[in-house]
Amino acid sequence: MIRTxxxxxxxxxxxxxxxxxxxxxxxxLGQLCTAxxxxxxxxxxxxxxxxxxVFCAGFDLSLCKDAPGGEVMRALLEGLHRAISALRRLEIxxxxxxxxxxxxxxxxxxxxxxxxVTNSDAKLGYPVVxxxxxxxxxxxxxxxxxxxxxxxxxxxxxxxISGREALVCGxxxxxxPAPDAVRDFALEAARMLAAKPRGALAATRRWLxxxxxxxxxxxxxHVSTALAGGEEERRLLPQAWAAR
Amino acid sequence: MSNTNQLAQLTLDGPxxxxxxxxxxxxxxxxxxxLGAMHQEVDRLxxxxxxxxxxxxxxxxxxxxxAGMDLKAVLDNNRLALELLTSLAExxxxxxxxxxxxxxxxxxxxxxxGCGLACVCDxxxxxxxxxMGYPEVDLGVxxxxxxxWLVRKVGAGRARKILxxxxxxxxxxxxxxxxxxxxxxxxxxxxxxxESVARRLASxxxxxxxxxxxxxxxLDGSLDDSIVMRGAQLSAQVxxxxxxxxxxxxxxxS
Numbered sequence: 017m018i019r020t021x022x023x024x025x026x027x028x029x030x031x032x033x034x035x036x037x038x039x040x041x042x043x044x045l046g047q048l049c050t051a052x053x054x055x056x057x058x059x060x061x062x063x064x065x066x067x068x069x070v071f072c073a074g075f076d077l078s079l080c081k082d083a084p085g086g087e088v089m090r091a092l093l094e095g096l097h098r099a100i101s102a103l104r105r106l107e108i109x110x111x112x113x114x115x116x117x118x119x120x121x122x123x124x125x126x127x128x129x130x131x132x133v134t135n136s137d138a139k140l141g142y143p144v145v146x147x148x149x150x151x152x153x154x155x156x157x158x159x160x161x162x163x164x165x166x167x168x169x170x171x172x173x174x175x176x177i178s179g180r181e182a183l184v185c186g187x188x189x190x191x192x193p194a195p196d197a198v199r200d201f202a203l204e205a206a207r208m209l210a211a212k213p214r215g216a217l218a219a220t221r222r223w224l225x226x227x228x229x230x231x232x233x234x235x236x237x238h239v240s241t242a243l244a245g246g247e248e249e250r251r252l253l254p255q256a257w258a259a260r
Numbered sequence: 261m262s263n264t265n266q267l268a269q270l271t272l273d274g275p276x277x278x279x280x281x282x283x284x285x286x287x288x289x290x291x292x293x294x295l296g297a298m299h300q301e302v303d304r305l306x307x308x309x310x311x312x313x314x315x316x317x318x319x320x321x322x323x324x325x326x327a328g329m330d331l332k333a334v335l336d337n338n339r340l341a342l343e344l345l346t347s348l349a350e351x352x353x354x355x356x357x358x359x360x361x362x363x364x365x366x367x368x369x370x371x372x373x374g375c376g377l378a379c380v381c382d383x384x385x386x387x388x389x390x391x392m393g394y395p396e397v398d399l400g401v402x403x404x405x406x407x408x409w410l411v412r413k414v415g416a417g418r419a420r421k422i423l424x425x426x427x428x429x430x431x432x433x434x435x436x437x438x439x440x441x442x443x444x445x446x447x448x449x450x451x452x453x454x455e456s457v458a459r460r461l462a463s464x465x466x467x468x469x470x471x472x473x474x475x476x477x478x479l480d481g482s483l484d485d486s487i488v489m490r491g492a493q494l495s496a497q498v499x500x501x502x503x504x505x506x507x508x509x510x511x512x513x514s
Contacts, residue, residue: 109424130420161417189421209424213400215503220402220423223494227408227487228416 018047019067025060025210026203034068039076040121042088045095052102060210064103064112064125065199071114071138072122077147077256086245093153093244096121097237100157103128104230107218109209113202114188115195119176120144120151126187127157130221131209133202134188135195138179142170148252152239156230162186268297269321270304275462277305277313277360284322289330290373292340295347302354314466315458316358318381319365325390326374331401331499332512338500345492345499348373349405352380356482359470361461365454366390366440367447371428376406378439379413382473385442385457387450390431392439398426399511400504404491412480414438 019030029051031038055062066072075092083089103110103125112129114122117139124142126132134140142151142158151171159167166185170177183191190205192198209217243249271278279301281288288294305316320326329348334341355362364370364378366386375392378384386392394410396403403410403423411419418437435443444453461469477483498504 130424163415163417186415186417189418205425212397212424212426213503213507215501216397216400216402216498217424219494219498220397220404220407221420223402223404223407223491224411224416224420224423227491228411228419 017041017044018051020051020054022056022059023203024207025058026063026206027055027059027061028063028065028203028206031064031066031072034066036076037070037073037117038066038068038122039073040092040096041076041079042091042095045092045099048099049095049102052099052106055106055108059108060212060214061108061206062103062106062110063202063206064110064129065202066113066115066122070116071112071118072125073117074120074122074144077253080253081257084245084250086249089149089244089249090241092121093237093240096124097153097233100124100128100154101233104157104225107221109206109217109221111202111206111209113198114138114140115198123170123187124151124154124157127154127161129161131190131202131205132161132188133190133192133198133205134179134182135192135198136178136180138182138195139176140179140182140187141176143174143176145172146174146252147256148243148246148249150240150243152236154236156233156236158187160228160230266297266301267294268301270301272313275314275466276458277316279316279318280321281319281326282321284320284324286330287324287327287369288320288322288374289327290344290348291330291333292344292347294330295344295351298351299347299354302351302358305360306354306358312360314360314464314469315461316360316362317365317454317458318362318377319367322368324368324374325364325366325370326377327369328372328374331508335505335508335512338496341499342492342496345405345495346489348376349488349492352376352405352409353485353488355380356477359473360466361469361473363454363458363461365450366392366431367450372396372403373406375439376403376409379406380409383441383457384439385444385450385454386431386434386440387444387447388430388432389447390434391428392431392434393426393428394423395426395428397424398507400498400501400507402495402498404494404498405488406491408481408487408491410439412482
């Protein structure tokens with residue numbers, strides 16, 4: 017469900033579950049963390065992309081059907097937290113090529129990127145409160161990516177925005193006309209970053225983490241996991257699989 | 261009221277004060293002497309009695325706004341490099357603490373530390389074809405002094421993209437990413453645009469402006485001197501690395 021490739025200085029990690037729009041499962045998130053942990057020492061940039069029509073449609077909520085106690089939801093939330101944290105902890109810049117759609121957990125992954133590339137008609141957002149799920153886990157990362165106001169509106173408003181709108185509000189840094197162009201553009205950007213003086217790049221990245229640190233991420237995870245398997249989630253979550 | 265021989269010229273004109281960087285032959289690159297003059301002139305402004313200017317406009321004499329730190333002179337001497345970076349850090353803190361609204365009139369290139377000058381101001385105005393940005397990482401240097409001001413100006417996410425990707429952007433792109441607040445189409449319209457913004461600002465109550473700026477400073481951490489001062493040390497450290505030294509020497513010899 018995760019593939020990796022080495023393109024010279026760039027290490028590419030690919031969400032590879034195209035038949036399910038790269039919907040995330042606990043196993044897949046585990047593989048993603050492993051792949052990030054195995055970043056080659058000589059790599060100068062990591063590129064995160066998705067195979068198929070879209071980057072990532074979020075959690076595979078159908079797996080929660082058979083776990084009314086919320087075990088699967090908790091595993092998904094914890095896996096997502098580990099994956100974003102692992103991206104943020106890397107010493108090298110991270111480029112995310114988010115074509116087509118980056119929804120809920122898929123949108124959360126953008127918070128692990130230094131540079132986010134998308135396309136004009138992509139759908140991005142975090143419509144999960146209507147399912148009784150709290151996106152709190154992503155708040156510490158998304159507010160650093162796009163600012164407090166944008167993080168607030170994306171997580172609470174329940175709707176999706178286009179790639180064009182994401183560029184304006186800061187959720188994405190580059191927006192291309194066609195979804196097919198996203199991955200190549202992102203690969204070029206990762207190559208460009210990997211070719212820069214590594215010492216200065218690493219020092220600048222560490223300094224930015226120091227002056228704008230990720231705060232309260234463990235507490236935020238707990239806010240999300242505390243609701244998993246609760247009455248509200250059990251009542252509202254079935255809409256998710258009814259809709260598919 | 262102004263002294264034309266100085267590297268930095270302060271002109272006082274009722275509610276609007278102007279500070280011009282006046283080292284056009286070096287594209288207003290920040291040397292110890294230029295920064296020294298900029299400190300002196302801003303100190304004169306600070307010492308003025310209440311009822312002084314409500315607005316300070318900063319611009320560059322000649323074609324450039326400011327080409328950045330004059331690193332050539334301090335490349336061999338890390339003590340001087342630290343002195344230069346510390347002087348820039350202290351000057352940015354001084355600008356942020358001024359009780360008046362500070363406007364950058366970015367008349368041409370604003371590069372590296374020069375772009376930092378624009379971003380520490382409360383408002384930045386430029387034209388579509390100016391060149392702005394932070395190419396420090398391309399030279400093996402870390403833009404640590406100006407990073408906190410860019411983060412406060414455009415947010416942490418956009419600052420990461422801008423500082424890590426390096427290079428330069430047009431005034432129009434700078435406006436699109438929030439580094440510039442007011443954009444005019446051509447260089448010939450800049451003065452007029454700056455004047456109209458300054459007039460509007462000067463018509464506001466100076467106490468209200470000062471109180472609002474003071475509150476914003478508290479909210480966004482602008483009064484935390486230690487971050488910017490540590491930035492100066494980090495920047496000097498990275499400047500001393502072989503990576504930075506070899507890149508800069510290659511640039512200066514070309």
